[in-house]
Amino acid sequence: MRQINLKDIVPDLEGRLKKLNTLRKVFMVLALLIIPAVPAMIVLAKYGACMQLCHAVQAVKLKGKMPIFMLFAFASNEREAAQKLIDTGNLAGYRIVGDVMIVRDDIAMTDEEAWEEAAPYFNAAAAINMGMTADNMPECYKKIIEIQQRKEKELAEGTAEYGQCPSCGAPVKSVDSEFCDKCGTRL
Secondary structure (H helix, E strand, O other): OOOOOHHHOOOOHHHHHHHHHHHHHHHHHHHHOOOOOHHHHHHHHHHHHHHHHHHHHHHHHHHOEEEHHHHHOOOOOHHHHHHHHHHOOOOOOEEEEOOOEEEEOOOOOOHHHHHHHHHHHOOHHHHHHOOOOOOOOOHHHHHHHHHHHHHHHHHHHOOOOOOEOOOOOOEOOOOOOOEOOOOOOEO
């Protein structure tokens, strides 16, 4: 299974990205002068890894919460990578909930809510393609799969709910509903 290089996660990723970008530009010119390209390849690899981590940080900050697997594509050490982003201050003010979501501290969320919220985004086939099996899959992913199976069953039986009315809290029974069946509020 693919792993995140935890050594790439350092404090001030944005600052490091700027420095690596400067080095990248210098080495690109030097590479054109037929100077050995090995240092340039090293800098480019570090730049790419740092850029991906910066994009992950920005994605979480933009939304306030995000499933970890959406950031690290089912890497075997994705939780450790997420925790290191928090510990190094790149995601200060965030926490991991239910082993599956990075959540801003001011957002209340239980483990069960994290699994429910991550379930629509979880792709079991992608997890398997990245090397996970039923034996080595984390328990939180197994719970998400159970949630997905329950929702599929509810959908097949016609008992699925698609959220709640913002006005009265009644369950919305159809994804195409424009108005609440109970109070008539526009959805």
